[in-house]
Amino acid sequence: MTRTVRKAVFPVAGLGTRFLPATKAIPKEMLPVVDKPVIQYGFEEAIAAGVEHFIFVTSRGKTALEDHFDRHFELEETLARRGKTAELEALHKWQPRLGQVSFVRQPEPLGLGHAVLCAKDLVGDEPFAVLLPDDVVQAAPSCLAQMVAAYPGGNMLAVMDVPREQTRRYGVLAPGRRDGALVEITGLVEKPDPAEAPSTLSVIGRYILDGAIFGYLERQERGAGGEIQLTDAIARMIGTMPSNGFQFAGRRFDCGDRLGFLEANIAFAAADPALGPAFRALLKRYAREF
Numbered sequence: 001m002t003r004t005v006r007k008a009v010f011p012v013a014g015l016g017t018r019f020l021p022a023t024k025a026i027p028k029e030m031l032p033v034v035d036k037p038v039i040q041y042g043f044e045e046a047i048a049a050g051v052e053h054f055i056f057v058t059s060r061g062k063t064a065l066e067d068h069f070d071r072h073f074e075l076e077e078t079l080a081r082r083g084k085t086a087e088l089e090a091l092h093k094w095q096p097r098l099g100q101v102s103f104v105r106q107p108e109p110l111g112l113g114h115a116v117l118c119a120k121d122l123v124g125d126e127p128f129a130v131l132l133p134d135d136v137v138q139a140a141p142s143c144l145a146q147m148v149a150a151y152p153g154g155n156m157l158a159v160m161d162v163p164r165e166q167t168r169r170y171g172v173l174a175p176g177r178r179d180g181a182l183v184e185i186t187g188l189v190e191k192p193d194p195a196e197a198p199s200t201l202s203v204i205g206r207y208i209l210d211g212a213i214f215g216y217l218e219r220q221e222r223g224a225g226g227e228i229q230l231t232d233a234i235a236r237m238i239g240t241m242p243s244n245g246f247q248f249a250g251r252r253f254d255c256g257d258r259l260g261f262l263e264a265n266i267a268f269a270a271a272d273p274a275l276g277p278a279f280r281a282l283l284k285r286y287a288r289e290f
């Protein structure tokens, strides 16, 4: 039986210091990959996975995000008056329905686990998805849709193999039994040294979590960097419920990093039906120059 995941949490309270000065007045989630803000990729991915309620954990200075998911009446009127129906339809296609979007503030940047905890009252006691918008995944079906279809209950984390020298950037699994794309999690280590990493299966920013995680996050135990870490709570729950990694099919880009962001722009522009052919020709011209 496929379990439905009705709610998705988007932690977007980070400062985005790696993109300064671009992110001084604009949230990093609003930077565009080709012609869509980064946040919209995760949002559309959640819609494609059947999610019905979208919860954004924001902070000061993120009002552009709220505006982005609101209707823009004057813009719609103007587009309609000018006969720009394609643009209007493109806007309406992903416009959230009434009451589908909620915003909650994280008052202090105490870590990803703390950001997720801020959504507790809005999520309640049911399995829910967490999407870190920095991770943009090019996949069909969408990464979260693949996860929902394979979800066996408990906690499930999207994972991918990374070169061993990169394990310091990720949460890394100690893998147990494998069943297709599912890998049982027997342990979870945050940002291990390559020599000590239990594997190279690394967690990316897509999770389906059991509502019981809030009880663990409420203990507010500090982990790496003095922050309340999501992976610490997930690690503590191993053995109390199914805990699995999920090897998704698709390509993930780290848009929280400048090079990853640029690569995402290349990949999505090259795949764009209208822009792709001219863009690929442009890339080839530049490749000859380098």
Ligand code: UTP
Binding pocket: 011, 012, 013, 014, 015, 016, 017, 018, 019, 057, 106, 108, 109, 110, 111, 112, 114, 115, 132, 133, 134, 256
């Ligand atoms: P990052 O570690 O990328 O931090 O957060 P950041 O502040 O967003 O970016 P840099 O490193 O300064 O450039 C990972 C994810 O966790 C969220 C961020 O918004 C991002 O989606 N987060 C992190 C919170 O919502 N609250 C926190 O306290 C920490």
